[in-house]
Amino acid sequence: MNEEKIIYILDTNILLHEPFAFLSFKEHDVVVPMTVLEELDSIKDRKRDVSRDARVAIRALEDALANATPEQVLAGVPLPNSTETNASGCLSIFNDFSLERVTGNLSYNENDNRIINTAIHIQNTQKSKKVVLVTKDINMRLKAKGAGLLHVEDYRTDQLINDIQFLTKGYHTFDGDFWENVQSCESETEGRNTTHYVKRELLPSVYMNEYLIDEGEHFAGKITGYDEDNFSFADLSRERLMAKNAWGISPKNIYQGMAMDALLDPAIDLVILTGPAGSGKTLLALASALEQVVERGLYDKIIVTRSTPEIAESIGFLPGTEEEKMAPWLAAITDSLEVLHKQDENMKGSLNYIMDKANIQFKSVNFMRGRSIQNAFVLLDECQNLTASQLKTIITRCGEGTKIICSGNLAQIDSNYLNALTSGLTYIVERFKDFPGSSTINLNGVVRSRLASFAEENL
Known part of the structure; x- marks a missing residue:
């Protein structure tokens, strides 16, 4: 095993959140504690939607380890789709019942504690490697750090942004009057509908069906297309958005107007x-x-x-x-x-x-x-x-x-x-x-x- 590898210990909630999560760590090693398998086993027969995820996770683990001997399961089996080089990651099951008691470890009465103890034991015995416990349980992350585990992380492969303030709002607000920012524009009119074509430099980050508003009382638009040089938008006008009506309900602000238009x-x-x-x-x-x-x-x-x-x-x-x-x-x-x-x-x-x-x-x-x-x-x-x-x-x-x-x-x-x-x-x-x-x-x-x-x- 390469000393640059990271050993990831997975908590149960990771496999419930994404049953194939153990395949996401590429060249690094993944350890599934025996306690996690026990928890999956207790969940799989419940009359709850989460039981399906438990069954999928169990089947995925079984498929990955199907042809391995008990010794290979404990030592580590190359993850599916990994290469034959030294950089390939391995999947192993850690039998925490054989874990030696270490002074200062958490009580064995709780499953979370047994998983944390497994991570600490691996950290103590694999000192040349970085050992990371991966869990979505905030309290478990705090307990693990308090018990002496150096690295604890959340599972973030399905996280597309790092700060919620960067989440797309669906509209762009321009300071002052929108048209004061426009240097050149071409327009097409068909019936009541007018489409404007503006240079992309005015709005470098643009997406389909986003709305455009400004601080004035009249302008409102909706993105209808774009390329590397220009973007096009339909001229809606605030009056038209605020005049929307559905089942006797009219917008109370421009944001509701945009929502009702969509x-x-x-x-x-x-x-x-x-x-x-x-x-x-x-x-x-x-x-x-x-x-x-x-x-x-x-x-x-x-x-x-x-x-x-x-x-x-x-x-x-x-x-x-x-x-x-x-x-x-x-x-x-x-x-x-x-x-x-x-x-x-x-x-x-x-x-x-x-x-x-x-x-x-x-x-x-x-x-x-x-x-x-x-x-x-x-x-x-x-x-x-x-x-x-x-x-x-x-x-x-x-x-x-x-x-x-x-x-x-x-x-x-x-x-x-x-x-x-x-x-x-x-x-x-x-x-x-x-x-x-x-x-x-x-x-x-x-x-x-x-x-x-x-x-x-x-x-």
Whole structure:
């Protein structure tokens, strides 16, 4: 083994987060403690969505070690796709039951402690190599450092940005008047639509369907194309964006105007809405859904699903059908429906009528796998609590004629091993930022109430 190699010890949550994670370390060595296999074994038979990831991880490890002898498994088996050179990485299982007790180590009563002890033991016996424990558990990282482990890291191969402030917002704001920054421009007009062509140097970082606004009261545009020298944008005007209307709802600020433009555009298949609580993500999405399903007849039904924190994979103890079980988690949707129909004489009757007329279906994230959703308007709420792989599972369910809205607040993540940088919501914002069929809008500003606005800024 090359002395420059790093030895990575994987925690269970890494393999649950990404079952093939052990293949991501290339020329370095990967150690899976026996305790991790025990935890995967205890999880694989649970009636929870995470059990599938445990089974996939177990099968992947078995495939990698299938032809190895017990001695080779302990010593290290070359990782799949690695070369025959000294730089190839190895995968090994560490039998922590044979670990010698070292004074000062953590108690063996907890699985986390046994994994940390394994890492410390390898660090003590492999002093010429860098030993790194990889875990998404923040508290475990703190315990490992306190116990004397020199290197502890999070798993970041699915992290596309290093600072959340660099996350694409979906629009560019220009100081002053936009046209004062433009030195040359060519324009084309077709009917009511005008497209302008401007030098790329004005906006070096540009993506499809991004919006352009300035500090004035009139200008607004939307990127329609670009090359190395120029970019083109449709001249929308603020007045046109602010005049958007869906199911009686109009934008309260320019950010909601941009969001509603994307939500009502049939050429956009995926709309990603980010922003603080109270910025109108759910209300705008639901109003746009009702407008296009009931009034315009563009879609056949509305499917509403969301992540349910803590027991996201376990809704079985609640009585009733799937939709009745999901009702407590989808109160945000029913609250928004009430807001949209609060002026009706018989609000309850209106809600029942519209639920039937728009064919609104409440579905659990669990049961989205394996489906093919055709000609539907899909609302996926609370996306910040989903991993990249979970979001991929849901988005790939969307068939012909389906539009999906992913919304979430990166400041309200409930998952134990996700943060704003590793959330699936952040991942898809970055992955889809230049896809012609998607649009991202960060709803900047709380419109719920002055109390909510003050709380968002000061708490």
